[in-house]
Amino acid sequence: MINNFFTYLSSFAYSTPAMVSLMPSKWDVIVIGGGHNGLTAATYLARHQYNVLVLERRNEVGGCASTVTALGIRVNICNCDHSMILGSGIVEELSLEGEGLRYLNLDPVKHFRVVDGASTFRPWWLFKSPEQTLDAVAQCCPGSEVDYQNYLRDALPIAKSFLEFARRPPSFSRAFKSSTVSPKATTNLLKLRRLSADQALKNWFPQETLRAPAASSIAVWGASPLAAGTGLAALGYALSHLVPTARPVGGSGALPHALAKAVSKAGGVIRTGAEVASIVCDLSGVKKVLLTNGEELLTKAVITTGDPKTTILSLLSSSPTPKVQKLTNRWLATPKRSGYESKIDAVIDRPPDFGEEDRQLSEKLGVHQPSGTTTVITPPTATIGLAHNLALAGKITRQPIFLSNTPDVLDSALRPLHSGHTFSLEVLYTPYHLQGGWGKSSEPNRWLEVFSSHTSNEFLSGIRRWRVLTPPDYEREFGLDQGYAPSFSGTTLDVILGRRRELTRYDTPIKGLYLAGAGTFPGAGVWGVSGRNAAWRVMEHLNKKQIGP
Secondary structure, three states: OHHHHHHHHOOOOOOOHHHHOOOOOEEEEEEEOOEHHHHHHHHHHHHOOOOEEEEEOOOOOEHHHOEEEEOOEEEEOOOOOEOHHHHOOHHHHOOHHHHOOOEEEOOOOEEEEEEEOOEEOOOEEEOOOHHHHHHHHHHHOOOOHHHHHHHHHHHHHHHHHHHHHHHOOOOHHHHHHOOOOOHHHHHHHHHHHHOEHHHHHHOOOOOHHHHHHHHHHHHHHOOOOOOEOOHHHHHHHHHHHHOOOEEEOOOOOHHHHHHHHHHHHOOOEEEEOOOEEEEEEEOOEEEEEEEOOOOEEEEEEEEEOOOHHHHHHHHOOOOOOHHHHHHHHHHHOOOOOOOOEEEEEEEEOOOOOOOHHHHHHHHHOOOOOHHHOEEEEEOOHHHHHHHHHHHHOOOOOOOOEEEEEOHHHOOHHHOOOOOOEEEEEEEEOOOOOOOOOOOOOOHHHHHHHHHHHOOOOOHHHHEEEEEEEOHHHHHHHHOOHHHOOOOOOOOHHHHHHOOOHHHHOOEOOOOOEEEOOOOOOOOOOOOOHHHHHHHHHHHHHHHOOOOOO
16 A cells, blocks of 8 residues: 555656756746645646646645655644545546545544543544434533534534535625525624634533534634634534545645646646745736746746735735735735644554543444544633633643544554554644744653643553654745744635635736635635635636636
8 A cells, every 4th residue: 555655656747957948938827836725726727728837845745735754654744634625526626536536534523532630521522424423422411412403503504604605716696695505694604703713602512522622623723712703613513514524545645646646637837846036027917937046937827825925025025016015015014923833743652542431432432443533632712712822922831732643543554664653743822932942842742741641551652753843844844934824814704795805806906916825715724725716716817707606
């Protein structure tokens, strides 16, 4: 399996210096960024016969969806669970299975453990099936299944509305006149978005056991569940019942590699090791892209998938036209964000075991490989809010939010060559500006000790070797300014009305310049939707007619 996977990875080639000299210097569209959104956009454009070039700064595609070699194993740069892209239709529309992409379904979807100091609430599992989840809730919190049923009654229609709205380029008419979206559900979506995650979840769950795991999901975007405008986090459980959760065979990076093959097959070109210095515009719009090696690439349109603020303030700095200056001034006023996530990868002797109660509950629920599911360990909701505030002050809470899994339990392609297991631990609310600095910090060691304290099988002693990526590492290796992975933070009303247009409609005041990626709607995570929506926007403008649905 492992050898076959590496054969797959090497089954297509990117451009080499010799090939570059033979390439045209003029393109219909240049896509900056070889992450999954950029590659998605490029595939749609190439399949519609546009002359497309993808420029990627790193030596391989994938961005934060990459799977790389470290510690002698294959590890994912971020968590390996994919969900929203499986509900987008992109995998089917682009025939990615034909490019070698295979998914392993996860069920249960998540394993939750809420901890408060030395106390641990009863664990529970979220399944794709609402009925199985209700059984898990009944085992964990007898009587609370009624709360979960009420939640499903209210949240599922809103989640369906959100999914439908997010799958296609947003507009006012699509929000309220779609034949498949209930106007009432859209109205409730608007109401939910104004609340904090904590306020929204309290409508259904008085118990921290059920509320805190959903509230903790907002930490993945660096926000606090106590902040107004985070209420959509309450849809997390409902979305898991509507969209499957799965992992690509060979790791998360199998998705961008399949997309890269699709780009090449459709006639698009990918250049790695190609760093962009600037996007050159004049009064009429985009003209060319300059690389740091001095090369000039003429183009009609540019889609950039990085941090919108970095794009606007850095890549456009050489073109001080009135429209560029106005856009720049607006983005200068937006606050600077910094990173909030770290990740430990390790080779371990044995998967973590969370104790007898956990084992008994998993057996009752028919969970045969509990260590294959992502385990979320989180403090109560109020403590999550305090952890967010500590991170803003450069500190890390005593009990961080952990997302852990042992991916090779389900996927042998990620298993160490001779023995042991591959382990992944994401740690949230870890600041870029850590007090005392990251260089000599003992924090990563402490995280492993804290995580091990929740296990019953001497997990810490079974760690053979490990590495950590902190926010400064994400900045250095993936070009994320201050380690910040952008996410869309606009309101639902912003999206419906097209406010903050470059983030909700993908085009900018500069003709030919488009934004995609995690900073645009629908936001962070492995979606691919913003890439597809931006591609349709480009085709609509270049052809002067509607291309997408």
